Amino acid sequence: MMGRAILLRGGRLVDPSQRLDETGDVLLVDGVVEAVGRVGDVRRDGDAMETIECAGRVVSPGFIDVHCHLREPGREEVETIASGARAAAAGGFTAVCAMPNTDPVTDNQAAVGFIISQAKKAGGARVYPIGAISIGEKGETLAEFGEMVGAGAVAVSDDGMPVASAQLMRTALEYARTFGIPVADHCEEPTLARGGAMNEGLMSARLGLRGIPAEAEEIMAIRDILLARLTGGHIHLCHMSTKGSVELIRWGKERGINVTAEVCPHHLSLTEESVDGYNTNAKMNPPLRTAKDVEALQNGVKDGTIDVIATDHAPHHYDEKEREFADAPNGIIGLETALAVNLTWLVHRDIISVPMLVERMACAPARIFKLPGGTLRRGALADITVFDPDVTWTVDPSRFRSKGRNTPYAGMELRGRVDCTLVDGRIVYRRAE
Amino acid sequence: MPDRQHIVLDARAMDRTLRRMADEIVELNEGTDDLIIVGIQRRGVQLAARIVSSINDRENVEVPSGALDITLYRDDLQTVGPRPVVGPTDLPWAIDGKHVVIVDDVLYTGRTIRAALDELADFGRPRRIALAVLIDRGGRELPIQPDVIGKTVDVGPGQRVDVLVKELDDRDAVIIAETE
Amino acid sequence: MSGALGKDLLGLEHLSSDQIRLILDTAEPFKEISERAIKKVPTLRGSTIVNLFFEASTRTRVSFEFAQKRLSADTVNVAAAGSSVSKGETLVDTARNLEAMRIDMVVIRHGASGAAQFLAERIESNVINAGDGTHEHPTQGLLDMLTLRDHFKRLDGLKVCICGDVLHSRVARSNIWGLLKMGATVGVCGPRSLLPNAIDQFGVTVFEHIEDAIQWADALNILRLQLERMQGGYIPSLREYNRVFGVSSERLARAPKDLLILHPGPMNRGVEIDSDVADGPHSVILNQVTNGVAVRMAVLYLLSGGKPELAEAAKGGGGR
Numbered sequence A: 001m002m003g004r005a006i007l008l009r010g011g012r013l014v015d016p017s018q019r020l021d022e023t024g025d026v027l028l029v030d031g032v033v034e035a036v037g038r039v040g041d042v043r044r045d046g047d048a049m050e051t052i053e054c055a056g057r058v059v060s061p062g063f064i065d066v067h068c069h070l071r072e073p074g075r076e077e078v079e080t081i082a083s084g085a086r087a088a089a090a091g092g093f094t095a096v097c098a099m100p101n102t103d104p105v106t107d108n109q110a111a112v113g114f115i116i117s118q119a120k121k122a123g124g125a126r127v128y129p130i131g132a133i134s135i136g137e138k139g140e141t142l143a144e145f146g147e148m149v150g151a152g153a154v155a156v157s158d159d160g161m162p163v164a165s166a167q168l169m170r171t172a173l174e175y176a177r178t179f180g181i182p183v184a185d186h187c188e189e190p191t192l193a194r195g196g197a198m199n200e201g202l203m204s205a206r207l208g209l210r211g212i213p214a215e216a217e218e219i220m221a222i223r224d225i226l227l228a229r230l231t232g233g234h235i236h237l238c239h240m241s242t243k244g245s246v247e248l249i250r251w252g253k254e255r256g257i258n259v260t261a262e263v264c265p266h267h268l269s270l271t272e273e274s275v276d277g278y279n280t281n282a283k284m285n286p287p288l289r290t291a292k293d294v295e296a297l298q299n300g301v302k303d304g305t306i307d308v309i310a311t312d313h314a315p316h317h318y319d320e321k322e323r324e325f326a327d328a329p330n331g332i333i334g335l336e337t338a339l340a341v342n343l344t345w346l347v348h349r350d351i352i353s354v355p356m357l358v359e360r361m362a363c364a365p366a367r368i369f370k371l372p373g374g375t376l377r378r379g380a381l382a383d384i385t386v387f388d389p390d391v392t393w394t395v396d397p398s399r400f401r402s403k404g405r406n407t408p409y410a411g412m413e414l415r416g417r418v419d420c421t422l423v424d425g426r427i428v429y430r431r432a433e
Numbered sequence B: 001m002p003d004r005q006h007i008v009l010d011a012r013a014m015d016r017t018l019r020r021m022a023d024e025i026v027e028l029n030e031g032t033d034d035l036i037i038v039g040i041q042r043r044g045v046q047l048a049a050r051i052v053s054s055i056n057d058r059e060n061v062e063v064p065s066g067a068l069d070i071t072l073y074r075d076d077l078q079t080v081g082p083r084p085v086v087g088p089t090d091l092p093w094a095i096d097g098k099h100v101v102i103v104d105d106v107l108y109t110g111r112t113i114r115a116a117l118d119e120l121a122d123f124g125r126p127r128r129i130a131l132a133v134l135i136d137r138g139g140r141e142l143p144i145q146p147d148v149i150g151k152t153v154d155v156g157p158g159q160r161v162d163v164l165v166k167e168l169d170d171r172d173a174v175i176i177a178e179t180e
Numbered sequence C: 001m002s003g004a005l006g007k008d009l010l011g012l013e014h015l016s017s018d019q020i021r022l023i024l025d026t027a028e029p030f031k032e033i034s035e036r037a038i039k040k041v042p043t044l045r046g047s048t049i050v051n052l053f054f055e056a057s058t059r060t061r062v063s064f065e066f067a068q069k070r071l072s073a074d075t076v077n078v079a080a081a082g083s084s085v086s087k088g089e090t091l092v093d094t095a096r097n098l099e100a101m102r103i104d105m106v107v108i109r110h111g112a113s114g115a116a117q118f119l120a121e122r123i124e125s126n127v128i129n130a131g132d133g134t135h136e137h138p139t140q141g142l143l144d145m146l147t148l149r150d151h152f153k154r155l156d157g158l159k160v161c162i163c164g165d166v167l168h169s170r171v172a173r174s175n176i177w178g179l180l181k182m183g184a185t186v187g188v189c190g191p192r193s194l195l196p197n198a199i200d201q202f203g204v205t206v207f208e209h210i211e212d213a214i215q216w217a218d219a220l221n222i223l224r225l226q227l228e229r230m231q232g233g234y235i236p237s238l239r240e241y242n243r244v245f246g247v248s249s250e251r252l253a254r255a256p257k258d259l260l261i262l263h264p265g266p267m268n269r270g271v272e273i274d275s276d277v278a279d280g281p282h283s284v285i286l287n288q289v290t291n292g293v294a295v296r297m298a299v300l301y302l303l304s305g306g307k308p309e310l311a312e313a314a315k316g317g318g319g320r
Helices: A081-090 A109-122 A145-151 A166-179 A202-207 A214-231 A243-254 A291-303 A338-347 A354-368 B011-029 B043-059 B111-123 C017-033 C058-070 C091-100 C115-120 C138-152 C170-181 C197-201 C210-216 C227-231 C238-245 C249-253 C285-303 C308-313
Strands: A005-015 A020-029 A032-037 A050-053 A058-061 A063-068 A093-098 A126-129 A183-185 A235-237 A259-263 A384-394 A413-423 A426-430 B005-009 B035-040 B065-068 B099-107 B128-136 B148-152 B159-164 B173-178 C048-053 C074-079 C105-110 C126-132 C159-163 C185-189 C205-207 C219-222 C260-262
Touching (some): A005 A032, A063 A338, A063 A354, A081 A093, A081 A126, A081 A413, A081 A426, A093 A384, A145 A166, A243 A291, A259 A291, A291 A354, A338 A384, A338 A413, B011 B035, B035 B111, B065 B111, B099 B111, B128 B159, C017 C285, C058 C074, C058 C138, C091 C115, C138 C170, C138 C285, C159 C170, C159 C210, C205 C210, C260 C285
Parallel strands (some): A063 A093, A093 A126, A235 A259, B035 B099, C048 C074, C048 C105
Antiparallel strands (some): A005 A020, B005 B173
């Protein structure tokens, strides 16, 4: 008579949306949070229910990654929506937002619908499509925001490409207001960045590689912030990587401008030193920068200047990365290492607390992108992440569920790992003992 | 700890032997015409200089001389480990039709001399090449024989013979030393 | 097997001063061989060396070829297609094919920084970097240092200024690393748009005016200014570059001493260097070319270490 039920017992319940941080149980019934309470207080009569012991684990609202690349349609050999959704689940993500730089570009209603239907079949994390700002991401003509949102898109972005024209960005911000969606920008001034392969600095000069100066990002960040002020629209700045950007975002927020920002785990942990020896698995855009930038971004995460941590998961084929540095494509995978990297570099170094981490990885993403989830309130979606914040493990790319293997963390020892991920009250990932 | 040493020739004996060798070289050539003395790096070079000086004392003639480094012609380059240091070769004389006398300190397997012959062939075609060595310790691995010998020495297993020259080693001597 | 230099020569940045000195000292006897009638020694007889040039270069390739042939090695020249992205074989496949042919050494010139290291990490043959992108050109740096040493009899304390497009120059980088290691004081001179932003962290003195560099230096190493730089918008015109930065005899006349003039070639006469300077009494440009063959012979000799398996088999011989 009662539906399917799962009891998560005895874990540390962390839900910043309710200022909850205590040991207790969570009961999930029919895909919804039925009850949250002290250990032993939550019980159910009637039909058998599955119990998952969570002692020593953290139980939080499911993580939401607002920025990843699933490569389908067009590059299915490198990742599919299915493999990506499974990789996300293994990383503790109950939902991801898929960027539109697929092939063809996801810039219309049918393309958005395709992603929704593929995601339904996938059986891993939820996948919310992000539609393109401009047709083909060419930066010329606006795509049909309304149609795409109607088909399920949750935001628009030309990610992969910057929106070079300020006029186009202005129009996008204004037009998006009708639909209440954020406009997410990949901040890169194209003439300054031109063909750069890594951060511009001492390392790039030594290695003889063309560099991308920090200013290439900062110029676009402040431009977008000012356009958000002009239009009243919501600008979301993708993958911030420099100290200067953090300062500009702070300036914007102090003035009440509707700007939100994301940072990736790799920009919170690694510097351009990782590129030494021409390591293409440390090549991405925006590039890894300096220790000063890492520190500023960490502080930004701590004080809320940076709202969310997203992965920018970008799988590439081994052959593509196995070539001369300047020719290798940009991007690293990140879904299955994000939690551990964040715990290792932020929580275990006492920069932020576990609740703050959950805020950045679950609550804030849901709030900013107006997605369901991000909370353990009664009646909320039963999208839950159960993780062990302390266990150490060594990163072995060959065991990833993603098809991609391009990670700079290969062989590193990290602390913290997902035990169990539930979407809609169903287990979509369980770590084998 | 120095190896146990046995002095075969002291400084005076070495000088006497070199002078006798210089005389034999001139005798072999029936004079000093067309004679060129070529020392093998390293210590053959110093010995060659002494011989040239001795001939000058006797005959009042400065016989042309040169130095040959045979490292690049060694037959064991493929098997020896780190690259041996290459010394200078200095042979400014045309050797075609001349009588070249190679001077070396110790003759053992003969491989050094073989290398020297190959190298000289790249410089020209002497009328005759002769070999003068201060010490012949036997143990030939190639059919090479000296024309002028300072002294023949028997060297047992676990021993080696060293020629010391004051330009490089602060004294003149020929010694047999124990090796480990 | 690794000798004193290891398996490969990829650059000067990570060599020690002892290693650099070893190469320069080893080059001396090789200079003499090039003066002989028969310019050949049997040292690398039986070795197979491939010159893998992805960028056209007559002078460097010919210099390497002479070096290889004078050591009696067998050489094969391969002029390969552009980068991995353009049509043609990827660098990985090229590497594997070469290895399958059991070659001993590869000399590689490629347009991408890091290409030499990429190759060296994937094949067992010795790899010599003949220029990778804008990263390093170690044999050029070495022959420049040998030429300086020939004239000044030392490198320690010498003041050498590298003039021109340092931003895009692998020759500049190799020279900077090598000279600093050997105790020289290094300057660079050029418009800031042609100097890397981080140049002030390299341990060199920056001169924004060629006149100041000339007052300071013992020697100038003048880099070739490429037409692409003007097309790339780094400088407005070659004519202006010559007017502002060109090394002319008028400018040199105001120097407190006679400066030694070096240039890696090929020269743009009338752009970075005037003809009367290039052909003048203080130019050692042709000595550089001669030294280039000797340095490359030295590098080939030092890298071609013996093989331990053969050493085992040959035990017992190798006496005097």
